[in-house]
Amino acid sequence: MDFNLPKELTDYLAELDSFIEKEIRPLEQQDDNIRFFDHRREWARTDFDNDGLPREEWEALLKKARRLADKAGHLRFPLPKEFGGKDGSNLAMTVIREHFAAKGLGLHNDLQNEHSIVANNPFVLLLRDFGTKEQYEYFVDGMLDESFQLAFGLTEPDHGSDATHMETRAVPETRDGVDGWLINGEKMWTTGMHTATHCVTFVRTSGDAGSAKGITAMIVPSETPGVKVEEYLWTFNMPTDHPRVSFTNVWVPATAVFGPLEDGLAIAQHFVHENRIRQAASSLGAAHFCIQESVKYARKRKPFGQELARNQGIQFPLVELATQVEMLRLLIRKTAWEMDQMSKPEIANLLSDKVAMCNYWANRLCCEAADRAMQVHGAIGYSRHKPFEHIYRHHRRYRITEGAEEIQMRKAGAFLFGYLGPNKWRED
Structure with a gap:
């Protein structure tokens, strides 16, 4: 068994990092755009006098970043080449999404708006697979340039x-x-x-x-x-x-x-597994970020004359979280790799339980890691001057959306007990 990531994927991560530093970070700093990511983020993003909707300038900034990414050839990465994509695999998308989330908050990837410089664009594939010829011709180009939403x-x-x-x-x-x-x-x-x-x-x-x-x-x-x-x-x-x-x-x-x-429910289910495995990878990356920031802070902070990190009360909870991150990363990547070997119906029949396991556990893990990061950082961790409260509030949503964790556990349970899946019991 080879657990090394393909060289073309690690090379592409380096290419994405370079693009972020050259194109996205400068835009993030320009014209005080950092207000959307620092302690002012909730107020900067939200038009509280207009039903609490996103401010137009916030959404315009996200769109500008996506246009830059599209021009550079990154935005459509997972789409087939016929749509200007690179046929990005599920494995590649999980690695990229984890990599992005592990960087922390930034214009490169902000899932509060389902925004990323490497996008999902599931509607494009839905139109390809389910739309009429007229619907396909009418909508697809507009979906890609965002004139249709x-x-x-x-x-x-x-x-x-x-x-x-x-x-x-x-x-x-x-x-x-x-x-x-x-x-x-x-x-x-x-x-x-x-x-x-x-x-x-x-x-x-x-x-x-x-x-x-x-x-x-x-x-x-x-x-x-x-x-x-x-x-x-x-x-x-x-x-x-x-x-x-x-x-x-x-x-x-x-x-x-x-x-x-x-x-019509076939449409609702068509992209669910891809969405869930990629979202699980994002939660995994965010959890990893919270843990690493907590480790750095605990090594630097010196109450009572010694590093906070020397206390087992600090070490052990972070060790448990780090252990879960390592185990979950393997399950997510293994599941994504297996998805790449199967058709959509096969994924639904053979892997749906593993996707569910990845998703509900990653979302729960992220919330636990963000909560622990707040605790390790103390009062400053609870403040909006650190990103942990934002990560917690955002990723807490995913324990309900994309299928509530109880729905995910129900699916895993149906496979485990033989009501669904390859080991379905037959009543004789």
Whole structure:
């Protein structure tokens, strides 16, 4: 077994580091842009007088960094070459995401906005795999240059993780001789609606509550009459771009149907494993950052005449966290490598439990590492002059989003006990 990373990947990490230092760091320091990352970050990012939304100058800075990364050939790295990407593997993406997060807060990678100079762009692949020829030709270029932005309307106020009891419904309706659908319902946590040009909205078009069959995805222009942002939910980690959205007598033509009619949940699941393994790697990197910063501080800080690090009460909790980081890194990279050898259906049937394990444990580990870093640093660690409170507040979200950790553990449990997966028990 060879645990060495491929040379082309380590070379690419060095190339990314050079790009960050030459292009991204100077932009981060320019015009007091550092206010978005130092102790002023929450106030600098958040327009508290405008529903708590991200300030326009903050989002403009993120976009400028992404444009620089795209020009340099980095932004589309995981996408196929047909989209200007480099066919980046799952293994490569986990290594890159961990590497970025381990650098701490910065313009190179800020997951509060799902921003990175090496982006995911899952909607591009969804359009390739599920879109009609017309949808593909209309949307893809705009998705890549960000002139089109798609929100994702799946979760509902009364059902959370359970999409199968969806109450948003669409019924057939013809207008002016054009076949279409009339949508009524509500969606929750529809991230990015403040700038989205369209919302991929999941609706029940047939079937009974609780059935996965009968749910359809539709691409709804955000300006369609009847689409309304009811409120933006203020969160533990501001700014917010997570609204509750109502759909009241919203009519769309039949061409808005995205993917298979009545099998729309396949779209929601299509990129879930890639998202979860990469997000797990980000949490792992952030945990590593918290531990390393705590070690450096404990060696430098000298209360009562000796290094704080000499106290076992400081050493042992950090040793436990560092041990978990080392073990989890191996599982994440092994799982990502295995994903690269399989098709998406094979990943779902054979590796879904391992992806779930990586994700829920990494998110929990990151929160524990950030909490311990605050404790080691004392009062200054609790302040916003250190990044740990921000890391904690942000990564605490991931224990709920991308599949709550209970949902992830349920998936792992189903594989472990033979209800799902390659070792599924057969009742004789």
